[in-house]
Amino acid sequence: MEMLAMGKYGVYVWTCFGLTFTVLVTCVVQARRRHRAVLREVRRHMQLTETDE
Amino acid sequence: MTTLPDTMPGLGRGFVALLRRDLLLAWRRPGDVLNPLVFFAIVATLFPLALGPETDLLRTIGPGVVWVAALLAALLSLNGLFLADHEDGSLEQLLLSAQPLPLLVLAKTCAHWLLSGLPLVVISPLIGLSYDLPADGLLALPATLLPGTASLSLVGATGAALTVGLSRGNALLGLLVLPLAMPILIFGARTVSLAAAGDTMAGGVYFLGAYCMLALTLAPFATAAALRISNE
Amino acid sequence: MWTFFHKLASPPHFYGLAGKFIPWFAAIGLPLVAYGTWAGLFIAPPDYQQGDAFRIIYVHVPAAYLSMLAYMVMAIAAGIGLIWRMKLAHAVAASAAPLGAWFTFLALATGSIWGRPMWGTWWEWGDPRLTSELILLFLYLGYMALRAAIDDGTKADRASAVLALVGAVNVPIIHFSVEWWSSLHQGPTLIREGGPAIAGDMLYPLLAMIFGFSFLFGALLLMRVKSEVLYRERRARWVRRLATESAGAA
Numbered sequence: 001m002e003m004l005a006m007g008k009y010g011v012y013v014w015t016c017f018g019l020t021f022t023v024l025v026t027c028v029v030q031a032r033r034r035h036r037a038v039l040r041e042v043r044r045h046m047q048l049t050e051t052d053e
Numbered sequence: 054m055t056t057l058p059d060t061m062p063g064l065g066r067g068f069v070a071l072l073r074r075d076l077l078l079a080w081r082r083p084g085d086v087l088n089p090l091v092f093f094a095i096v097a098t099l100f101p102l103a104l105g106p107e108t109d110l111l112r113t114i115g116p117g118v119v120w121v122a123a124l125l126a127a128l129l130s131l132n133g134l135f136l137a138d139h140e141d142g143s144l145e146q147l148l149l150s151a152q153p154l155p156l157l158v159l160a161k162t163c164a165h166w167l168l169s170g171l172p173l174v175v176i177s178p179l180i181g182l183s184y185d186l187p188a189d190g191l192l193a194l195p196a197t198l199l200p201g202t203a204s205l206s207l208v209g210a211t212g213a214a215l216t217v218g219l220s221r222g223n224a225l226l227g228l229l230v231l232p233l234a235m236p237i238l239i240f241g242a243r244t245v246s247l248a249a250a251g252d253t254m255a256g257g258v259y260f261l262g263a264y265c266m267l268a269l270t271l272a273p274f275a276t277a278a279a280l281r282i283s284n285e
Numbered sequence: 286m287w288t289f290f291h292k293l294a295s296p297p298h299f300y301g302l303a304g305k306f307i308p309w310f311a312a313i314g315l316p317l318v319a320y321g322t323w324a325g326l327f328i329a330p331p332d333y334q335q336g337d338a339f340r341i342i343y344v345h346v347p348a349a350y351l352s353m354l355a356y357m358v359m360a361i362a363a364g365i366g367l368i369w370r371m372k373l374a375h376a377v378a379a380s381a382a383p384l385g386a387w388f389t390f391l392a393l394a395t396g397s398i399w400g401r402p403m404w405g406t407w408w409e410w411g412d413p414r415l416t417s418e419l420i421l422l423f424l425y426l427g428y429m430a431l432r433a434a435i436d437d438g439t440k441a442d443r444a445s446a447v448l449a450l451v452g453a454v455n456v457p458i459i460h461f462s463v464e465w466w467s468s469l470h471q472g473p474t475l476i477r478e479g480g481p482a483i484a485g486d487m488l489y490p491l492l493a494m495i496f497g498f499s500f501l502f503g504a505l506l507l508m509r510v511k512s513e514v515l516y517r518e519r520r521a522r523w524v525r526r527l528a529t530e531s532a533g534a535a
């Protein structure tokens with residue numbers, strides 16, 4: 001437990017590490033969501049052009 | 054191509070013709086020239102009114118305030134640099150011209166600086182006087198603003214060229230140009246502060262001069278490229 | 286050599302290649318970051334001056350390093366795209382910008398939190414590195430705003446590429462001027478250059494974090510470039526086939 005307290009700086013150290021990993025995870029989620037959105041967009045576009053023909 | 058056709062004017066003439074045209078246009082509508090100048094004076098008036106009339110305080114903030122006001126005034130006038138020409142189609146004529154575009158861009162930038170930058174340089178000691186700057190500071194203001202406003206016109210022209218056809222280009226221009234202008238602001242304002250405190254101003258003025266030379270060599274090409282892209 | 290480049294620049298080929306590289310980058314980057322985090326938090330001895338607060342270095346420095354690396358990647362890709370009219374390079378530049386902005390934000394946030402116990406304020410204008418990072422964040426935001434403001438894709442690519450190159454010329458000048466500016470009043474800094482040599486137990490986790498973060502950045506960049514390529518090629522047959530296949534799988 002003493003290790004986790006980081007002297008008197010525990011709050012600052014843990015906030016920084018937490019923030020960093022939150023941002024990394026956000027980047028991954030953002031990238032994946034964008035990928036799925038593009039694929040959806042392509043499919044929607046295909047359906048539109050199919051109904052035209 | 055070994056010989057130029059007789060009808061093709063020299064490089065200098067194209068430059069001078071465009072410069073004259075822009076100056077003449079401004080001469081016929083003096084409001085466009087006066088607006089940045091008045092804006093500059095008003096921004097400089099805001100600070101004493103907001104912060105209080107203590108002479109010591111004003112003397113400390115004076116150099117920074119004058120420089121920020123000059124930066125904002127330059128930004129205000131940059132928006133119109135290519136706008137009128139874009140709207141009436143003469144910009145496309147420039148792009149089609151046989152003259153090298155960077156040179157024409159330089160002519161327009163020169164005109165812009167003569168109309169919006171130079172007046173600020175001239176009246177800056179007056180503003181400095183109202184902030185009770187000592188004589189060295191009053192001298193340092195035009196000395197730094199001269200290369201500084203020229204650099205602002207050159208770098209700002211690239212930003213203006215990038216945003217020329219955009220509907221919300223006005224707000225975007227500040228976002229693009231202000232971060233790039235920070236070295237100019239830092240050196241300009243700090244050099245005036247140092248000079249007002251009795252230090253030498255040579256270092257800062259040399260830096261601004263070097264920055265201006267760099268901008269003079271690179272910015273017209275970037276602006277020309279940006280104009281071509283914006284008008285594709 | 287040239288055929289290799291041409292093949293690399295062909296979107297479907299690149300798409301497949303990127304898909305193969307992403308798991309590898311993640312497989313190298315994640316263990317490095319895991320080791321660096323664990324060793325940085327628990328193995329490295331506390332700093333004799335800053336105590337345990339110095340452990341923030343293990344996230345702050347990689348973030349700051351990547352914020353600049355991402356700008357370099359963006360500017361070089363933009364230059365390649367502008368000169369050789371290579372669409373793929375523009376896709377890389379467009380993908381690097383938001384990642385760079387995130388890492389810049391991270392460097393600013395961790396620097397500010399680190400500064401709180403060290404300086405007693407959340408923001409210290411005297412630290413030249415933090416101030417430079419702030420201006421870098423504005424450069425990223427300007428780049429992204431310009432890109433978002435132009436509807437036409439090719440025009441957005443080329444206009445933002447010019448801005449990226451102009452920015453790249455200015456970044457060292459900004460850095461230099463901020464250093465000069467802060468040197469005038471000897472501001473406090475978090476990391477001193479040429480300070481006491483950092484001991485092995487402190488250094489190895491830092492190196493692991495920097496390399497690990499770089500690999501993760503590579504993986505994230507490729508993930509984003511893949512989506513960019515798909516979007517730009519959305520009318521191509523191979524993209525349509527891919528979209529139908531993925532619909533069946535989902």
